[in-house]
Amino acid sequence: MKAPVRVAVTGAAGQIGYALLFRIAAGDMLGPDQPVILHLLEITPALPALNGVVMELNDCAFPTLHGVVATDDVNVAFKDVDFALLVGARPRGPGMERKDLLEANGAIFAPQGKAINDHAKRDVRVLVVGNPANTNALIAQQNAPDLDPRRFTAMVRLDHNRAISQLAEKTGALNTDIAKVTIWGNHSSTQYPDIHQTTVKGKPALSLVDQTWYENDFIPVVQQRGAAIIKARGASSAASAASAAIDHMRNWALGTAAGDWVSMGIPSDGSYGIEPGVIYGYPVTVSNGSYEIVQGLEINAFSRARMDATDRELREERAAVEHLFAK
Ligand code: NDP
Numbered sequence: 001m002k003a004p005v006r007v008a009v010t011g012a013a014g015q016i017g018y019a020l021l022f023r024i025a026a027g028d029m030l031g032p033d034q035p036v037i038l039h040l041l042e043i044t045p046a047l048p049a050l051n052g053v054v055m056e057l058n059d060c061a062f063p064t065l066h067g068v069v070a071t072d073d074v075n076v077a078f079k080d081v082d083f084a085l086l087v088g089a090r091p092r093g094p095g096m097e098r099k100d101l102l103e104a105n106g107a108i109f110a111p112q113g114k115a116i117n118d119h120a121k122r123d124v125r126v127l128v129v130g131n132p133a134n135t136n137a138l139i140a141q142q143n144a145p146d147l148d149p150r151r152f153t154a155m156v157r158l159d160h161n162r163a164i165s166q167l168a169e170k171t172g173a174l175n176t177d178i179a180k181v182t183i184w185g186n187h188s189s190t191q192y193p194d195i196h197q198t199t200v201k202g203k204p205a206l207s208l209v210d211q212t213w214y215e216n217d218f219i220p221v222v223q224q225r226g227a228a229i230i231k232a233r234g235a236s237s238a239a240s241a242a243s244a245a246i247d248h249m250r251n252w253a254l255g256t257a258a259g260d261w262v263s264m265g266i267p268s269d270g271s272y273g274i275e276p277g278v279i280y281g282y283p284v285t286v287s288n289g290s291y292e293i294v295q296g297l298e299i300n301a302f303s304r305a306r307m308d309a310t311d312r313e314l315r316e317e318r319a320a321v322e323h324l325f326a327k
Contacts, residue, residue: 004035004066006081008120010112011088012040012070013049015235016129019242020087025057025065029083029246030253037067041077041088074115081120083253085245086112086140089130099320102135106324109136113143113152114326122147125252128154129245133187134265134279135317141267141279142325150291153252154265156183156191156281158237158244162225163193166218167200171208177201182283183263184272184303185310186317191281192306193222197297256286261294272299272307278314 007024011017017040023029024036038057042050047070054070071077078084090104109128116124124147128137133154141152163181168174179199184192195214198205206214221228229237251262261283270276271293283294299307 002034004037005030005083006037006039006079006121008039008041008077008081008084010041010077010084010086011130013042013046013053014088015238016087016241016245018053019239020085020245021053021057022060023242023246025060025062027062027064029249032064035064035066037069038065039077039079039081040068040070041074042070042072043088044072047072074112075119078112078115078119078124081116081124083249084116084120084124084126085129085249086126086136087129087245089136092131098132098317102132102317102320105130105132105136106139106321109139110143110324110326113140116140117144117146120147124151125249126152127245127248127252128152128265129241131187132317134281134314135321137265137279138277138318139321139324145326149267152267152279153248154187154279154281155241155245155248156185156187156263156265157248158241159183159187159191159193159222159225159281160263161240161244161247163195163218163222166221167195167198167205167209170213170218171200171205173200178205179260180283181263182261182297183281184307185281186314187265187281188310188313189223190306190310190313191223192303192310193219194303194306196300196303197283251286252291253289254286255288256284261285264291266291266293269293271295272297274307274311275315278311278318280311280314 092101137152137154160183164178180197182194195205264284265279265281268274268280274280284291
């Protein structure tokens with residue numbers, strides 16, 4: 001067994017938290033030979049519920065769970081952590097404008113960014129799941145001036161996984177037959193699920209499905225899958241979001257498969273003409289714990305328009321929260 005690593009999870013008593021913690025503790029994220037110490041953050045009123053979750057975690061007697069810290073103090077939550085999954089966020093209430101939502105989340109993610117800056121390991125890996133995830137990640141990053149900005153990422157992996165599953169179903173293939181799917185941009189309805197480079201058992205996906213299905217079925221189904229699940233289940237997706245968070249962190253820590261890539265929301269370096277600095281979904285490969293944007297993909301006019309639209313939305317979101325950035 002390796003030395004344990006510390007993994008912070010915020011919103012730990014929430015729905016996604018409940019689906020996430022047991023899998024991290026069981027070794028699904030970092031492997032069966034990597035013990036973890038969980039650092040669980042909640043708001044004060046949720047601490048009793050969190051205590052129940054901690055009892056259940058203990059009752060599982062996981063071989064890879066070497067300790068649990070449960071707290072409502074950000075400074076304790078992020079102390080010496082190697083990984084931070086920021087799940088807790090302010091949900092959109094009835095009649096709430098996007099601007100109000102961004103503002104409410106600024107109050108959560110600015111102090112968390114500062115606490116990560118002050119207390120986490122210098123090579124901490126941060127994944128923001130709480131919505132609006134890309135811009136929440138930017139707020140946290142901009143309040144952590146001592147850390148490499150590339151340590152802050154946002155989750156577009158659920159959209160990526162949904163795209164794989166839709167395409168596998170349509171073509172009668174297995175999920176593992178699908179490679180090179182990309183989710184460009186924001187984890188919002190402007191996201192662009194792109195299958196121009198995707199292969200199914202090595203064959204170009206767009207030679208197996210027609211353009212009408214791609215434009216009128218596939219793209220909207222992936223974009224609106226979250227709403228469809230709320231309608232069907234009466235609650236938002238939680239287990240699939242947790243599973244995607246595990247996939248994101250596992251690939252970032254342990255690498256991506258040869259001949260394939262994954263989608264991660266990462267700080268744009270201007271690649272593919274995207275505004276530098278915004279947290280944008282890109283195709284990436286990971287080796288030795290470091291992600292790189294897949295370069296040189298051909299972008300046609302159809303893709304360009306969609307990639308620019310989601311970039312525009314992210315620039316607007318950034319403009320709405322710039323006042324929350326540390327000077
Ligand atoms: P969930 O656990 O269901 O969701 C948490 C966040 O994840 C939401 O912002 C949600 O966005 C987002 N999310 C991202 N992808 C998905 C997806 N595919 N499906 C569903 N959600 C997704 O929320 P709960 O209300 O059950 O739990 C939140 C917990 O966070 C509460 O226990 C609360 O006390 C806590 N919290 C903790 C904070 C802290 O630790 N400082 C701060 C704020 C809250 P969306 O709203 O768009 O569904």
